[in-house]
Amino acid sequence: MLYPIYLIGYMGAGKTTVGRMLAEKLGWHFVDLDDAFHEIHGLSPADYIRTYGVEEFRRKEKYVLEDLAELPIEKVIYATGGGYPCWEDNMECLKELGTSFYLRWQPYHLAQRLALTNLKERPLLHGKDAAEILDVIRPQLEARVPYYEQADYIIDAPTAIDGTIDITADEQLADILYNRIINDDD
Numbered sequence: 001m002l003y004p005i006y007l008i009g010y011m012g013a014g015k016t017t018v019g020r021m022l023a024e025k026l027g028w029h030f031v032d033l034d035d036a037f038h039e040i041h042g043l044s045p046a047d048y049i050r051t052y053g054v055e056e057f058r059r060k061e062k063y064v065l066e067d068l069a070e071l072p073i074e075k076v077i078y079a080t081g082g083g084y085p086c087w088e089d090n091m092e093c094l095k096e097l098g099t100s101f102y103l104r105w106q107p108y109h110l111a112q113r114l115a116l117t118n119l120k121e122r123p124l125l126h127g128k129d130a131a132e133i134l135d136v137i138r139p140q141l142e143a144r145v146p147y148y149e150q151a152d153y154i155i156d157a158p159t160a161i162d163g164t165i166d167i168t169a170d171e172q173l174a175d176i177l178y179n180r181i182i183n184d185d186d
């Protein structure tokens, strides 16, 4: 398996939480690319988008990831921004630079998870309940799935038997990824 590892998926998929847990288990570094963007450009992705627009954000975001990939450290788990894989040739870049894992959730579950987070940094979703969030995210998610599904590995998030969100889902995802990585023979 080619390192580093890139976690991709929609907002609320757990890229940051799972990535942190996974890096800890492996004893590797963890980098959240939204945080790296903030450090480099002095604004959070949400503020940057508000100020300069989404196109300019995507251009800058691309270089943040590609510049970090030049560091001579391979054992890194990167949590990418939710829109990163869906811009220009970014998905091809990820596959050349390392190994990508798509954390796949059903839209309904993503909406439930997002409703439980602090949505201040997500202006389009702020103040909405899970049903309203689902209406907003569904079309964007549908447009993004074909990109996400080009990942080297697709990992389906576990759900509870009654179809609700399993509160240990992030931990389980970190375990699944950990086992894939340490048992890889390539």
Ligand code: S3P
Pocket: 009, 010, 011, 012, 015, 034, 045, 046, 080, 081, 082, 083, 084
């Ligand atoms: C975005 C997701 C955010 C961040 C930016 C744009 C998106 O990252 O990069 O606000 O377009 O889905 P997370 O997926 O980490 O929330």
